Amino acid sequence: MNTTILENNQTNIYSENGIAYPSNGVMLDLVHLKKVYPTPKGDYIVLEDLNLQIMKEEFVTIIGHSGCGKTTMLSMIAGLNNISGGAISVLGKHIKGPGPDRGVIFQSPSLMPWMTALENVLLGVNQVFPHVSKSQRRDIAKYYLQKVGLEDAFNKKATELSQGMQQRVGIARAFAIKPKVLLLDEPFGMLDSLTRGELQDILIEIWNKEKITAVMITHDVDEAIFLADRVVMMTSGPKAKIGDILNIEFERPRTRKSVLEHDDYYKYRKHLIDFLEH
């Protein structure tokens, strides 16, 4: 790892928990990012000159109108969508295609319906920790399933689980592969508001422990504030870019109650809504 980063002319490196970080602490770096879809009527520019730096152990939420290119941006970071221009780097290293260093929690749970909850989590764990013993891999998978409150559902088929439970498995699967960056594409968008709140709590609890750099897309202003260190607001497309960034200064660990009762909460909320309604 160190050598590859050195090749990228990152001279100042410090190491923590076996992961080498550039001295500036940037985990994910989007530079002049551009996305163009060719159409019969000419090129459609979705994103243009988008620059964003996300620090290590930072939780960033991205908010913006539907169709502004948020999901496109996220799937480009995941490596599932080609980059038309500019670059994306993780720890100073340009990404090449998808990989387990960037875990994704998809909008729909995307579990393999023929597998049990445990098998779904194991699918990733087996892939990422091939040299670890089989029982240890099972323990890892079980640990994360317990973390999301599914200790009674290890051997339930994905189809037997409710939408919310399926998304819990999705969260466990993403955390269990210990990615460097966690990408969340409106993971709670399809859930009812009660379940959504529950899953937000689970997500933030497990995140507080793991502190995995996270980028999350959301439509929900309250969710954006509750979870994030920074809320990134994107302008409407075409040629979408970053319109504004709002720092959320609440202390961690947060509880929903403390956030809602905080004096700054409505200030933040107003800021975001003003931007979206602008």
Place this chain on the structure above:
Amino acid sequence: MKQSITLGNVTRFIGLAGFIETLKNVFAGKLDKDDFKNFLRKVIMPLASVLLFFVVWYLGANKLHEIEANHLINKALVEQGPAEAEKLRACIASGDKSCQPNALPSPVQVWGAYQTLLADHYVISADKKAFIEKTAAINEKRIANGENPITYTGRPSFVDQIYTSIITVFAGFLLALFIAVPIGIVIGLSPTLRSSVNWLIQIFKPVSPVVWFLLVFMIVKTFTKNSSSDSAFIICFISVGLCSMWATLVNTAMGVSSVDKDYINVAKVLKLGPIQKVFKVILPSSLPLIFTGLRITLSVAWMVLIAIELLAQSPGLGLFVWEEFQNGANDSNSKIIAAMFVIGLIGFMLDRIMLTIQKMVSFNKND
């Protein structure tokens, strides 16, 4: 405010509401309406349809018999005079088998044919058993001397024919499975390959079983020239396999090529290798479609088997039907209809078996 006119409104208006309501309740008390409806739909109606079928068949067969009989009597009248015609009429009326006209058999005659066929089967199997016992000692000697044992070469019974047909259809089905599923997977995985062999699939898919038989015959003939093996059986099951495999091929290719994009994305993010991707994601997700294809393949195989057995002169139900037709004995028609029902029933059973397996592998329990 607009009020719609309903039965309830009308009865209330003319003062009959109470009466009707009570009547309704009495009815509902005695017979739960939903239960009765279900009973009617699930028990009475199917039974009625079976009954109707036999009544129509019986009446139709009688009518056809009558037309044929009149035709024969008229012919006798013209050719042999009134005395012979009268004799024939009496003979037909008496039910004597020797002078019955050859028409669509009635349900009773078909039932008779079943019993004849079964009795025939017991005679033949007793015969076979006796033969095997008789030749057991000789065969032991022959085998010891390195010679071929003597085998029973007598006429197969109806039950033997059914057995042979089922063996043949399974051989053909397995051939189709082992050809169509792997090729379907490969084609499904590669869009280039898919578009390049599509013409072949489209052209061969609608080819008739008769032509498949001839094609297989041309090829197998060359290979089996110097061998003593049963080439009719080989030709038969290969033709059945080739003719019926297309549904599986097309469905497998479609299943493999249309795996949910979300699953593919998960596989990409986890960076599964190609083999893992195929076995852990693509194949399980396309299993339901593959089994739908296999189910169609099995029913097509059973359907074309009869025609191909007939052409290949390979023992089985197809040959049985053809021989009975050529035979023209007075119970041949009944035996053909009897065989028809057996063929239908076995086809139905095969389909049920496949449906059960298909349901077992289907992960979407809502279907």
